[in-house]
Amino acid sequence: MPQKVRIALDAMGGDHGPSVVVPGAALALSRHPDSEFILYGDRVQIEPLLAVQARLSRAARLVHTDVAVRMDDKPSQALRNGRWKSSMWLAIDAIKKGEADVAISAGNTGALMAMAKFNLRMLPGIERPAIAALWPTYKGEAIVLDLGASIGADAEHLVDMAVMGSAMARVLFGRDRPTVGLLNIGVEEVKGLEPVREAGRILREDPLPHIEYVGFVEADDIGKGTADVVVTEGFSGNIALKSAEGTARQFADYLRNAISQSVWSKLGYLLAKPAFRLLREKMDPRRYNGGVFLGLNGVVIKSHGGTDPEGFAAAIDIGYEMVRNELLAKIGETMHRHANATVPAPAIGGAAS
């Protein structure tokens, strides 16, 4: 690993482009001084923002391009129009060329995933990528995947996700054997869950290094911290995440609304303000910003498109940790063991075929 963590940024991604990315990078740099940045995007927009960030200016290099993937481009459009030249492509390509260790974009998820797959390719033994993110729990944080990289999953993909998610948990939580659960629903004897059951059987009967399999968990277990890593296919994972985000926002809005109803409740709010600050910190979506693309030959992080500099910095922080603590090597360790266990032994006396 290089002495510094080299971070490639798509400066044009997200709803606010460089006006969020540049100050976000400055924030992240103040927390991790052993970082350096390559910013890809429109020089005219980026230079003035960079000029007021003295420290970041010294740690960053700007590569101009006037092509940017739009938030509503379809993945196929983005690939057609943005390959070789868009800020998103160039940030990913910096990993491929060995100039950066991680790429971060707040641009559109589908385009970023398509470009990352196309350019970086999959890790050996992994067939499909996954998107993982942090989820606030009573005990701290959990990792949930897949949040929508693909729909549906067979048992093998679920096991691969357990491997990748536990590697990410080792990086972020510093635990040697993170607990892993498979998301399921409580109703017994319902058909259609064969892949989940089969994945559970594999994880139980064929224990892998660095994974402590804890069985099935339900969606309301995620926030309880029942497992460090919760694995599910992308459709239900995306729905779990959006359902939780929507509910948290709804609760916060109701609370704000209730408090503004009377002078007394406003006064009460002022007295209890530190308590509310604590609550806000616990549930702050910015803290949990940063979807990690897993399964690729490189680390790519997707930031929320609408986030602010603090949120974008949180996504950079995650990217930094993934590199500093060698996510890919950790995935490789367990995958290697998994592959050796599951590759069928050659048939005895089999002819060359």
Added chain:
Amino acid sequence: MPQKVRIALDAMGGDHGPSVVVPGAALALSRHPDSEFILYGDRVQIEPLLAVQARLSRAARLVHTDVAVRMDDKPSQALRNGRWKSSMWLAIDAIKKGEADVAISAGNTGALMAMAKFNLRMLPGIERPAIAALWPTYKGEAIVLDLGASIGADAEHLVDMAVMGSAMARVLFGRDRPTVGLLNIGVEEVKGLEPVREAGRILREDPLPHIEYVGFVEADDIGKGTADVVVTEGFSGNIALKSAEGTARQFADYLRNAISQSVWSKLGYLLAKPAFRLLREKMDPRRYNGGVFLGLNGVVIKSHGGTDPEGFAAAIDIGYEMVRNELLAKIGETMHRHANATVPAPAIGGAAS
């Protein structure tokens, strides 16, 4: 329809049995005096509870049985041991025999569904049942289904659920053409969503009476009230619900915990107490208690097993409304039209076969 709404109660279901069911029924009766009850269960436990409810005693009849389905019985066990004689079976059977209009149980979901399907059978044209429940939104309430009656769904089942959910919305929200959305995820060009896309095409191109199809919605749209009815298959529906419930509980716990941190915040809480009461009412899970089994030849309601009398009364209220506003007839109206539209026309000049 009979003059009174006749409600059959499994008095032994749930974590607390008759001690919740009997006072819950008394509460519901006070709100809907045109109800009458049949209570199925253990006479020794029920009679003393009924004795202190003068009004309910006059409106209720007790049918003794000493067999009860346990909360952890598998559906197959429940059918084997509880058929013909358990309080759960007898409550459902009262519908079949024409003695009741609706059955309500806080017993285990799998057993209740298995017995209801076995005894009542499906409505004409509907192949699989669904469980629907209310979800609090900014605008009021939405109906979400399926919450786990079955896993996976083809386009036809999704359309059937749109029909059944919109009938339920007509009953509960008094709207003639409720809006209906299909739950989906935002990522474009992801494979595996064919049934959802196909259902969307059917609902768009072949409009049904009493349904205003509004397209795809994401899980964070549910709470926004984007649609009166949100349709999805049972695995993701269950996960959406549990994820929201878990998050709401987590938020409430953090809030309580934050407030108890200091004297000032406790004082602030006292001043803002009416505001908090408002918040609690908005998000009170008891208000949304009552999963409606749809698609059966009869109305069966599942109450949460751990609820209190207020929550159980809410489940009874939903059952009452379903009968009073003729849920089954409303499903039938739209299904009839749907069936006529989709049954293929006989081949021209085709021989009898």
